[in-house]
Amino acid sequence: MLNKIPQAAVPRLSLYYRALLESRGKDYISSEELSKLTHFTAAQVRRDLTYFGQFGTPGKGYAILGLTQAILSILGTDKNWDVALVGVGNLGSALLSYKGFAAQGFKVVCAFDSDLRKVDKTLEGIKIQDTSEIEPTVRERNIHIAIVATSAESAQAVVDMLIKSGVKGILNFAPIRPQAPASVNILNIDLSIELERLAYFLTRSRV
Amino acid sequence: MLNKIPQAAVPRLSLYYRALLESRGKDYISSEELSKLTHFTAAQVRRDLTYFGQFGTPGKGYAILGLTQAILSILGTDKNWDVALVGVGNLGSALLSYKGFAAQGFKVVCAFDSDLRKVDKTLEGIKIQDTSEIEPTVRERNIHIAIVATSAESAQAVVDMLIKSGVKGILNFAPIRPQAPASVNILNIDLSIELERLAYFLTRSRV
DNA sequence: TAATCTTTGTGAAATATTTAACAGTGTCGT
DNA sequence: ACGACACTGTTAAATATTTCACAAAGATTA
Numbered sequence: 001m002l003n004k005i006p007q008a009a010v011p012r013l014s015l016y017y018r019a020l021l022e023s024r025g026k027d028y029i030s031s032e033e034l035s036k037l038t039h040f041t042a043a044q045v046r047r048d049l050t051y052f053g054q055f056g057t058p059g060k061g062y063a064i065l066g067l068t069q070a071i072l073s074i075l076g077t078d079k080n081w082d083v084a085l086v087g088v089g090n091l092g093s094a095l096l097s098y099k100g101f102a103a104q105g106f107k108v109v110c111a112f113d114s115d116l117r118k119v120d121k122t123l124e125g126i127k128i129q130d131t132s133e134i135e136p137t138v139r140e141r142n143i144h145i146a147i148v149a150t151s152a153e154s155a156q157a158v159v160d161m162l163i164k165s166g167v168k169g170i171l172n173f174a175p176i177r178p179q180a181p182a183s184v185n186i187l188n189i190d191l192s193i194e195l196e197r198l199a200y201f202l203t204r205s206r207v
Numbered sequence: 208m209l210n211k212i213p214q215a216a217v218p219r220l221s222l223y224y225r226a227l228l229e230s231r232g233k234d235y236i237s238s239e240e241l242s243k244l245t246h247f248t249a250a251q252v253r254r255d256l257t258y259f260g261q262f263g264t265p266g267k268g269y270a271i272l273g274l275t276q277a278i279l280s281i282l283g284t285d286k287n288w289d290v291a292l293v294g295v296g297n298l299g300s301a302l303l304s305y306k307g308f309a310a311q312g313f314k315v316v317c318a319f320d321s322d323l324r325k326v327d328k329t330l331e332g333i334k335i336q337d338t339s340e341i342e343p344t345v346r347e348r349n350i351h352i353a354i355v356a357t358s359a360e361s362a363q364a365v366v367d368m369l370i371k372s373g374v375k376g377i378l379n380f381a382p383i384r385p386q387a388p389a390s391v392n393i394l395n396i397d398l399s400i401e402l403e404r405l406a407y408f409l410t411r412s413r414v
Numbered sequence: 415t416a417a418t419c420t421t422t423g424t425g426a427a428a429t430a431t432t433t434a435a436c437a438g439t440g441t442c443g444t
Numbered sequence: 445a446c447g448a449c450a451c452t453g454t455t456a457a458a459t460a461t462t463t464c465a466c467a468a469a470g471a472t473t474a
Contacts, residue, residue, distance in 0.1 A: 420472095421471095426466105432460085
């Protein structure tokens, strides 16, 4: 089964995982029930899961505990991930205090900013370091995931530094598309673009 | 040409727009040049643009001013959009002070929170109102776009209120998928899911 | 054990999206 | 005005993704 896995199947896996957590009372759950909880079709649920293996029992469904663990393992969130944060402005600070990460095994363990007024201050128990310390710190702590919440202007330089320091995955909030080698994964979250998508839909639907 | 427009073409339009802004020195730009700037293929640039009309001149390319204006008009960002913000925690405050929105014609004009310690405080020139005031305020001000930055628990109720008040597009940061009628567009930005996608890619690529 | 029921896993069909290739159209220099 | 050139718009092919539909697998009941 050399089937290629659609990109969009991965975030769906995360949603199946959430639905499984909500269903922990029972032992088994069917693709039909998962469909109801996630609003994807039952066929898509089954198809998505088979991209990664065979987890179900015909006639019964999926063992909730087993599937939960399987998805954790597929996503890699059965392990802990140390995360570096660059840019401790409004958004960066908000991300630093966001409690949702911890539950999935992500932990921001260091934070950087180029603003000297912020450097050496402590936020959420983390001492903010100067951006010049990105490379030694990230390399030494063996960090593979970073969040970039800097201005558009500094973002590419920061991304370059992070990659040089061994980072392999970046969640980028700066409103540019940083360039990076194919071995590095960059996910862009671009608020303006999302609002523009909304404006587009609204403009169209009125027509 | 009743071609259906791929969902993904819309955010690409936003990126073409940005590239056009960067190219304002010249009068014309070719799909090849837009391709270099955006890292989409030239064929895709041309195809995307023709979903919305004919903007180019063979032998010359696209008139930068004209195409810029055309994209603005397609996206609906040639007009101003008033935006309501619900949830003024860390993330909500950060969004309130985010300066990037204004440039694209989006303006947060009212903010709501259920925490009475925040209500009546002023942030970025906006007086925070109690969530009970969502319906009258949003309806009276004729607001069609809202940003939801509440907890997972309150999000669905807030979304319901917003929809009842006439909101047609919602940018949702709460880690749930709110249910809404098809006439309402909801875009979800889910930080945990994005981090899980990164973890997945990292776990896979090492194999 | 056999008959019936439930639900998975998966080929095959349908749909959606991207890429390739090039005919046609306008530009530009002479 | 003409010929060489540049670039778009689009048709067709290639890919990717989702949906359908059902055979096979196991569960359950008698």
